[in-house]
Amino acid sequence: MAIQPVTKMGHPALRQKSMAIRFDDLTDDDQIVLEELVTDLVDTMHDAGGTGIAAPQIGVVRQAVIYFVTKGRGFEPVEEDIPLTVMFNPVIEPIGNEQFYDWEGCLSVPGxxxxxxxxxxxxxxxxxxxxxxHKEALSGYHARVVQHEVDHLLGILYPQRMDDISLLMYSDQLEHGLPQKAREILIAQGNM
Structure with missing residues (x-):
């Protein structure tokens, strides 16, 4: 029930696959621990100004994620706010092969x-x-946020998903304009 320190790239909790939570074996005490974990995730995410956070980002190597998405976020924006969502043991399956590019940041890869x-x-x-x-189909920015957060449970950070590391930069440097290669990618997918 408190703000926790956010683990940073290189921390062991971010480099390993998280353990599933077995609901059929939960005791009342285990349920309380899960509720406290969710509270810590919410408090930490709000304090850090994030859109989502996964348990490994506060050093807990369990399959727990929270997120919320505000209306209008991303190149393929969500049309309405997506309320705070708490997920355990999430599994993602792509629907088709279509991919799109967008900028990502991460509380564990600050700046x-x-x-x-x-x-x-x-x-x-x-x-x-x-x-x-629960089972649902997601698209656009909502799908992006979920993929980013679930990657944390697999020991993957977003730079590992990049196909061109030259497009990793300090966030404040975007004020100088996009690199030409990024402009070409975004124009090709119709986002510029």
Whole structure:
């Protein structure tokens, strides 16, 4: 029930696959621990100004993610706010092969941003805090956020998804304009 320090790139919790949460084996004490984990994730995400956060980002190597998306975010923006979502044991399956590029940052890679390809459409399956399974199709920026956060549970940070590391830069340097290669990629996908 507190703001936790955010682990940074290089921390062991960010380099390993997270353990699943087995809802069929949870005791009442385990449920309280999960609720406290969610509270810590929410408090830490809000304090850091993030859109989402995964348990490994506060040093807990378990399959837990929270996120919310505000209306209008991303090159393929969401049309309405997506409320705070709490997910355990999420699994992503791409729907088709279409990918799109957008800029990503990360609380665990502070100050940097990179142009990252992600699947445009995905099917997401996850459990809520009561262990109930949910399945939904996501697209655009919403799908991007979920893919980014679920990657944390696989020990992957967004620079590992980039196909051109020259498009990784300090966020404040974007004020000088986009690199030509980034402009070409974004124009080709119709986002400029």
């Amino acid at each position: 940097l941003t990179g142009l990252v390809p992600r699947f445009k459409n995905i099917e997401l399956t996850y459990q809520d805090i009561a262990g109930k399974t």
